[in-house]
Structure formats: C-alpha cells, structure tokens
Amino acid sequence: MKVAVIGAGAVGGTIAALLHRAGHEVEVTARGEHLAAIADRGIRLSGAWGEHVAHVTASERLQGAPDIVFVTTKAHDAAAAVSDAGDLLDGIPVVIVQNGLGGMSVASTANPRARVVGALALFAASYLSPGDVAVTATGSVYLGADAGGAAILAESVLGNVLPVVVTPDFAGALWTKLVVNQINALPAITGMSAQAVIADPGLRRIMTDGMQETVRVALATGVRFAPLQGLSHPILITFGRVPFAVAQLLPLLFARRMGAVPNPGSTLQSIRRGQRTEVDYLNGAVVEAARAAGRAAPVNSALVALVHEVEARGRFLAPAEVFARTGRSGRR
Structure with missing residues (x-):
C-alpha cells in the first residue's frame, strides 16, 4: 500500500x-x-x-x-x-x-x-x-x-x-490525553527528563496540580473522559478531588511506565531543535477552555508563560526558579 x-x-x-x-x-x-x-x-x-x-x-x-x-x-x-x-x-x-x-x-x-x-x-x-x-x-x-x-x-x-x-468517543479521549500531556511542560521549562521532573517532589507537586486543574476545567465544561491508558471518567473524577498525597501517585505511575530511558517529552524536543512548541495546544488549551467557562487555570497559565519564556530566551530554569515563579515551595 x-x-x-x-x-x-x-x-x-x-x-x-x-x-x-x-x-x-x-x-x-x-x-x-x-x-x-x-x-x-x-x-x-x-x-x-x-x-x-x-x-x-x-x-x-x-x-x-x-x-x-x-x-x-x-x-x-x-x-x-x-x-x-x-x-x-x-x-x-x-x-x-x-x-x-x-x-x-x-x-x-x-x-x-x-x-x-x-x-x-x-x-x-x-x-x-x-x-x-x-x-x-x-x-x-x-x-x-x-x-x-x-x-x-x-x-x-x-x-x-x-x-x-x-x-x-475521540473527543473524550483527547481530554484524557490532555491530562497525560501535563508531563510535557516542566521538562521543557527545566531541560530535565520527565522521569527526573517527577522524581523531584516540588516539581511533581506542580505537575500534579496541573493535572488536577485540567480535570476540574474539563468537568466544568461538560467533558466526559474516555477510557485511555488505564484512565477513565470515574478514575479522573476521583483524581481531581483527592489531596496531593494521593494524587501524586498518578505522575509516579506515568514515570514507572516510561521506564529507565530518559523521556524528554515532545515539548522539550521542540525547544532543543529550536522549533516552536505545542504548549498553546496543550496547557494553553486548558487555559482557553477555563476562560470560556468563566474560570481560571492559574497553574496551566503559569506553565504556558514559562515555556514561552524558555522559547524566547533559550535558557532553562532551575527548579528553585520554577517554584518562585509559580508561587510554590520546593519543600513537600
């Protein structure tokens, strides 16, 4: 063919x-x-x-x-x-x-x-x-x-x-994948692999917050998540509500599935090649959906801004800088 x-x-x-x-x-x-x-x-x-x-x-x-x-x-x-x-x-x-x-x-x-x-x-x-x-x-x-x-x-x-x-239900699958795609922004901001980001307690907190925010925005706009990669609508509803101590198990599971080979994620790969990233279609899509529903998505908004800063300046941010810029402490 x-x-x-x-x-x-x-x-x-x-x-x-x-x-x-x-x-x-x-x-x-x-x-x-x-x-x-x-x-x-x-x-x-x-x-x-x-x-x-x-x-x-x-x-x-x-x-x-x-x-x-x-x-x-x-x-x-x-x-x-x-x-x-x-x-x-x-x-x-x-x-x-x-x-x-x-x-x-x-x-x-x-x-x-x-x-x-x-x-x-x-x-x-x-x-x-x-x-x-x-x-x-x-x-x-x-x-x-x-x-x-x-x-x-x-x-x-x-x-x-x-x-x-x-x-x-491809539309529902897109939103489930959007939750998974939260692994992309922080590697692009820090220059670290997805596994290394998730291993850092402070960065893992930001990633988890972004995932939970994505779930809450989706539910507020009437999205029903489709089953994908072991995730489902009931699981993600629960994930969006539980405290960080429990919610962080999801990115930790993602890291385990990635294995030992460092995974840069697609957004960091674009930055390394000097190309425009997809962040406006990932975290930015969450921000736009929240705005249309009359809500805010502060975590995703901050991540979009930081990815664009790295794109423009060509310099990755240390975790301490990320904590300061997102208003979060690295101590968990």
Whole structure:
C-alpha cells in the first residue's frame, strides 16, 4: 500500500519506519537537515520496537497520491501541511496524529474533501539527530471511530505494526490525553527528563496540580473522559478531588511506565531543535477552555508563560526558579 507520513519527526518517523519494515511503499515529508539525512541514508529507527533503516521517498511536500496519509506535524503546522498537499488528499483517509485539541477540525477546514480521522500516539519516541528516531517506551495508537470506514483502513494498516485501539468517543479521549500531556511542560521549562521532573517532589507537586486543574476545567465544561491508558471518567473524577498525597501517585505511575530511558517529552524536543512548541495546544488549551467557562487555570497559565519564556530566551530554569515563579515551595 502507498502510505504517506507528513511530518516525519519522532512520532512520524517511527510510524514511517514501522510501516516500511512491514512492506508498505512509504513517502514522507520533512525539512532541513532532517530531510537531507532521510534522503541520504533513510530513517534509522532504534529502541523498544527494534532497529530498522527505512529507505523512503522524502521531500518537503507530498509528491504522489497515497492510499492513506498520516499527518504527524505539530498542531500549529497541521493546517499548512494539509493545504500544501492540495488535491492529493481528496477522498482518502487522513489520520491526524497530534496532541492537544482542534487538530481534526483544522485539517477538515484545510481540506473538506479529505476523510479525516483523529489519532493519539501513546508510545514515546525521541528525535535523536537528523534521520535518527528512537522509541523510548511502547504504547498504543488510539483511533477515533468514523462512519465512512476511514478508521477501519487506518486500523488495518497500523494494526500490523503496533497496538491500535479504536475509540467511539475521540473527543473524550483527547481530554484524557490532555491530562497525560501535563508531563510535557516542566521538562521543557527545566531541560530535565520527565522521569527526573517527577522524581523531584516540588516539581511533581506542580505537575500534579496541573493535572488536577485540567480535570476540574474539563468537568466544568461538560467533558466526559474516555477510557485511555488505564484512565477513565470515574478514575479522573476521583483524581481531581483527592489531596496531593494521593494524587501524586498518578505522575509516579506515568514515570514507572516510561521506564529507565530518559523521556524528554515532545515539548522539550521542540525547544532543543529550536522549533516552536505545542504548549498553546496543550496547557494553553486548558487555559482557553477555563476562560470560556468563566474560570481560571492559574497553574496551566503559569506553565504556558514559562515555556514561552524558555522559547524566547533559550535558557532553562532551575527548579528553585520554577517554584518562585509559580508561587510554590520546593519543600513537600
């Protein structure tokens, strides 16, 4: 099958390499040194799902008409990526694999003729260097169900190379993933791995506060969380109410699932590469949802501001600075 991956970074590069290893004809888009490395020597995959060198067709823009497309760009690049592909996407399944809210609607607006399916990648992958990606922790891809059969094709393609779950409530799954994505901001602010952040009691407190705030905002706006990665609506309702001593067990569980390989998170990876982050679509989405409901989201607001500060100044903050800037003590 002809498969295209638009945005072959950590997640997209992993998907492209796995599909190439399974025998699909794969075309990817990338930019700069990453594109040059892929064109020269392929995508070199390593880590938890084994090693493979995927010699794929690579360019800045999609060249051929595929049977299915995976859009794995950052959320703020999705509209341009879909628009750039033009009529090559007309009538075919376009799987939007992104964090945050709004990716599907943006893609549908950019090309109303595409058969858009939402997806969430729960495996952890890192961009090591141009052309090199590594899977640091295995996990499933959650696909939104659709009435037109596009999700069925996506499941059949992806299901042969990694675990796939089809969920009938993709909107609820997005919000559950938004809680999980709270692991991203503090590594981007401090330059530390997610595991190191969670191991620090003070930083773990801030992360836990952000998670609980996200749950409370979601419930205030009528969200029902969909089951994802062992989390569910009843579990998250309880999590949003319990004291920190109990609530901190959730990020500690996330750290255990990540394993020993340092996981930088997608936001820190963007900063290390000098790229714009997705923080406005992660923590920022919580802030916007709270504002629309007439509420405040002070923890998420502070994290958005600090990530943007690191983006602008190119300097990570020490934990003590983070405690001071968020009004929290490092002593717990």
